[in-house]
Amino acid sequence: MRYVMVQIPNPPAPASPAPTRSVPTSADVARLAGVSRATVSYVLNNAGAVRISEPTRRRVREAARELGYVPHAAARSLRAGHSRMVLMPAPAFPVGPLYSQFISDLQSALGRLDYTVVQYGTVGLHDDEAARAWAELRPVAVLVPGSGLGPRGVEVLKRSGARAVVTLGPESVEGAHALLLDHDVVGHSAGAHLFDRGRRRIGVVVPREPGLEAFSAPRLAGVRAALRGTGATVTELPLAHDEGAAARLAARWRDLGLDAVFTYNDEYAMLLMRALEDEGVRIPEEVAVVGADNLMLGRLLRPRLSTVHLELPSGRELAGLVDRAVRDPAAAPEARKVLGATVVRRESS
Amino acid sequence: MRYVMVQIPNPPAPASPAPTRSVPTSADVARLAGVSRATVSYVLNNAGAVRISEPTRRRVREAARELGYVPHAAARSLRAGHSRMVLMPAPAFPVGPLYSQFISDLQSALGRLDYTVVQYGTVGLHDDEAARAWAELRPVAVLVPGSGLGPRGVEVLKRSGARAVVTLGPESVEGAHALLLDHDVVGHSAGAHLFDRGRRRIGVVVPREPGLEAFSAPRLAGVRAALRGTGATVTELPLAHDEGAAARLAARWRDLGLDAVFTYNDEYAMLLMRALEDEGVRIPEEVAVVGADNLMLGRLLRPRLSTVHLELPSGRELAGLVDRAVRDPAAAPEARKVLGATVVRRESS
Known part of the structure; x- marks a missing residue:
């Protein structure tokens, strides 16, 4: 962590080291360590440029520990004019294991750059309304997954002091700034692969679950683009993720x-393959199946599932x-554009 | 959202409505609307007790919109002495779909009580160190999943002003405050069910993945407790979640x-069932299998998977x-104690 040194107004100082339950301040630490508040700030915020002797540093740290004092991120950010907080609104769509891992890696990497990554779910808020809720936390940067933010929302965030707004989505x-996860390439790879395997009448599962259109529409468009002018047909297959619908x-x-x-993905593949098997439809003889995401799940299915491997940055x-x-x-x-795609061919296609 | 009314010191006021790029303040809104700053606070924070005419309210809201002004959560919390922020550290263990849904429901419910739920991943930090990082955000409450917080960490959080620290885990x-997710009951249900089905030599998968001990150890202990004194045996089976280990x-x-x-759970069940099938081991004739979590996955397996349904609050x-x-x-x-468990019997046991 890196701290910006700040001086903030304090509540009236108690006469002795703060009694249990009151919140200790940097003034309490200064008093107990016998140093100035500036010295406390320098030491606890690791201000490298300032020379302070090691025994003094130790005394300050011990006093802080004894009193249970920790710096106040909000006070720091008020004074500094901005925080080190990167706000990542929690995505509004159901998140699969691949995406979870990606987000977790990104958070670790931002953490190593001394940012504090905070995820904030704004359930039920949309567009400007959500942007205003995010702006109240005064993040230095906002990284928005999905497609829930419009130009007005971006403006609200920038006016509130966000130095960077980055979207991570299809548009x-x-x-x-946009990190374009262009899911066209996923559908394009799948469509081209199925065409190469000699298939000409290609169905595309489109999940009915709300929030997935931003991914499913470009995947469908990618299949269409791959097959344009070939004479192969594309049939849209709306499907909810439940057994009855699959049956x-x-x-x-x-x-x-x-x-x-x-x-659409490996999980829908499992659902549909089971239903087709129950109907006696043979895979891949009668129908070739390709999923996406390259989950372990696909390797455990029989026939083993062909899939599109997504290459995230x-x-x-x-x-x-x-x-x-x-x-x-x-x-x-x-x-x-930050998304790549390659087909992993197994037994189902 | 509910706001606490605060007055905060402002930077020197610009001579005209804030130019593009500078962060607008409540003083700017007051000037543009021709009202006092107190009135701006009353209106934007919906202070119901104060009588302000509807035209004035409208003028303030329009000025705020025009300037792109949003209240500052950190300033509010500095003055109020606490925030409405509930901090939920992101869990350090791999999170399954059941848990994700649970967390998402909890966040919505806290949101409806006017809390702002913030998830904060502190990768690589442990115990007191993590607690100090959380304390810097000055949350009003901290809800800690898993078992990463010790008594000293609780003290750090309380000294920094957290009014409630609630753990959500096995101990x-x-x-x-503790919301005990006592996973003993999960293993106990599974063990008792297998015994009822006439089985006497019972293996228990223990995932090798780090972070899962807090769940797997009590599940194993629960199986042992269910079978104590019956003469049935319990064999621990360490297993990594990969195909080679399962084979x-x-x-x-x-x-x-x-x-x-x-x-242990349905996902390990799928992995092991596939490997057993590849070896020609018949389920349930030679070995009965019970998973946990009651995912859709289990209904798609053949034989259909018996599982322990977890009843979360x-x-x-x-x-x-x-x-x-x-x-x-x-x-x-x-x-x-907030965790219940019931067995859903299907074809695998």
Whole structure:
């Protein structure tokens, strides 16, 4: 952690080291250690430029420990004009294991750059309203997954002091840097693979779960783009993630006349494969199946599931990008495609 | 959201409505609306007790909108002495879908009680060190999942002004309220069920993944407790969540002489069932299998997986508990068991 040194107004000082239950202040620490409040700040905030003897440093640290004093992040940020807080609104869509891991890596990488990463769920708030709620925490940067932020929201955040607003999703938003997770490539890889395997009548599962359109629509578009001009057909298959819905789709499968299906992801693949198996539809003889996300799940299915492996940028790379944006708040917003995709072929296609 | 009205010192006022890029203040709003700063606070913080005419309220809101002004949570909390922030450190263990849903419900419920729920990952920090990092954000309450907080950490948080510290895990910590997720009951249910099904030589999968001991150890202990005095045996089966490890365990399965296995959860069940199937071990004829968590996954396996359904308290119930603890910070710490378990029997046992 790195601290910015601040001096904040204190409540009236108690006559002796703070009694249990009152919140100790830096003045209490200064009094107990017999040093000035500035010295306390220097020591506890590791201000390297200032020369303070090791015994004094030790005395301050011991006093802080004895009193249970910790610096106040909000006070620091009020004085500094900004915080080291990177706010990451919790995504509004159901998060799979791949994405969770990605977010966790990114948080660690930002932590190593001395940022405090805070996730803030704003359930039920949208657009400007959500941006205002985020702005109240006065983050130095906001990294927004998904597609819930508009240009007005970006403006609200910047006016409240955010030095960088970065979206992480399918589209750019005016005024914000964009890390484009362009899911077209996922569908494109799946479509091209199925075409290469000789399939010409291709179904595409589109989850009915709210919040997934931002991913499923470009994946579908990617399949269409891969097959454009080839004469192959694309059939949209809306599907909820439950057994009944999968059974109903499987029951009318043979009427659809499809010879392949891209299932949106591996979890929908498992659901649909089970239902097709229960109907006696043979995989891959009658229908080739391709999932996405490359979860272990797919290797445990029989036939083993072909899948699209998503290549996300490293947390370290993204953290560096956020950091550069914070250091140069006047820079023109940049958009950068950060998602790659490769097919892992197994037995199902 | 509910706001506490505060007056905070302002930087020198600009001569005209704030120019683009500077952060607008409540003084700017007051000037543009032609009212006092107190009126701005009353209006924007919805202080219901104060009578202000609707046209004035409208003028203030319009000025705030025009300037892009949002209240500053940190300033509010500095003046109020505490925030409405409930800090939930991100858990250090891999989180399954069941737990994710639980956390998300809890956050919504706290949000409805006007708390701002912030998740804060402190990767690599432990005990007191983590508690100090949390304390810097000056949360009004801290809800700690898992078992990473000790009595000293609780003290640090309370000294920094947290009115309630609540742990959500297998054990109580001195000074904190405890919502005991006692995983003994999960293992106990599984063990008793397998015994009822006539099984006497019972294996228990213990994940090798770090961070899961807090759950796996009590689940194992629960199985042992259920079988104590019955003459049935319990065999610990350490297992990593990868195919190679599962294949190695399955290869020596028949030497183990087990007739049942409790697999820790449904995901390990899928992994082990696949490996046993590849070895030609018949389920449930040769070995009965019980998972836990009652995921959809288990219904998609063949044979369909028996599982332990975990009964977590509702988010609303827990949120109410946190709120009561905040309102009565002097109350003696309470421990309360909040986890129930029932077996859902399917084809695998």
